[in-house]
Amino acid sequence: MIPTKERLAQVLYTAGLHDLERAARAGQYDDYESKSLTPIHDLVADLLRARRKDLAQRAASGEWDGTDAEARRWMTENSLIGGEYRKRPVVVTAFYFGEGDGPTLVRWIGEPAALLREGGKEIEIATLEGTMVAAEGDYIIRGVKGEFYPCKSDIFQATYEGVGEER
Numbered sequence: 001m002i003p004t005k006e007r008l009a010q011v012l013y014t015a016g017l018h019d020l021e022r023a024a025r026a027g028q029y030d031d032y033e034s035k036s037l038t039p040i041h042d043l044v045a046d047l048l049r050a051r052r053k054d055l056a057q058r059a060a061s062g063e064w065d066g067t068d069a070e071a072r073r074w075m076t077e078n079s080l081i082g083g084e085y086r087k088r089p090v091v092v093t094a095f096y097f098g099e100g101d102g103p104t105l106v107r108w109i110g111e112p113a114a115l116l117r118e119g120g121k122e123i124e125i126a127t128l129e130g131t132m133v134a135a136e137g138d139y140i141i142r143g144v145k146g147e148f149y150p151c152k153s154d155i156f157q158a159t160y161e162g163v164g165e166e167r
Helices: 004-014 018-025 039-049 053-060 068-077 102-109 153-159
Strands: 093-096 114-117 122-127 130-135 139-142 148-151
Touching: 004 018, 018 039, 039 053, 102 114, 102 122, 102 139, 122 148, 130 148, 139 153, 148 153
Parallel strands: none
Antiparallel strands: 093 139, 114 122, 122 130, 139 148
């Protein structure tokens, strides 16, 4: 497979944009080699200055963004650890915040870490990441280190299952 920067350089050469072609071969517009934080933005701007709106649109649409394979190679070459991860199967305790459950859940969490708001329809929770608010319909989770945090019902349903349940 032809590297992205080489494919771009070929297009720029064919278009007669030789200065931009040399910049592409040098990695100036490469997501992983460029010193710029916004190499594709730079490419779009240079193409617009060259009055090549057609190529600028192709660049803006992602045609010359780095590929996943190029990202993996770059991460390996730069000793970065990355990839896809799956959550470990840890057991947490969680309760659904139903109508009228606010006072009971505040007692479970403990004051001052939890405070009722909006007439008991919300609970302000001091979490490891700062203050968060749980509303009726959310779940409140006690994590593996004893910390508490709210979780929207749809996220909870997609992420957790009851112990002993199978999907």
